[in-house]
Amino acid sequence: MLLQIESGETFTQDEVMSTIWKAVTKLYGETGASKTGLSLIEYDQMQRTATVRVLLKAAGPARASIASVTEIRGRPVALHVLKVSGSIRGLGKPK
Secondary structure (H helix, E strand, O other): EEEEOOOOOOOHHHHHHHHHHHHHHHHHHHHHHOOOOOOOEEEEEEEEEEEOOOOHHHHHHHHHHOOOOOEEEEEEEEEEEOOOOHHHHHOOOOO
């Protein structure tokens, strides 16, 4: 999944992933979160994009969790799923 981080602030990759994990855990519990296979592949702080790996069968729950994120470090934020692909190469780079 290719994500766009919309905010007036910049965040570290740890802050972004920690927030996503918290959202997944809040919606689906620890057992559900463990079934997503969620991991960060690439994070571009300047372009505010993140490439996240997730298991295909968990793409729907992961998208729902990502959409539920409204803040990081108490600052307003919106996370948008720009693209979903079966391969990293298929995601390409945002323009």
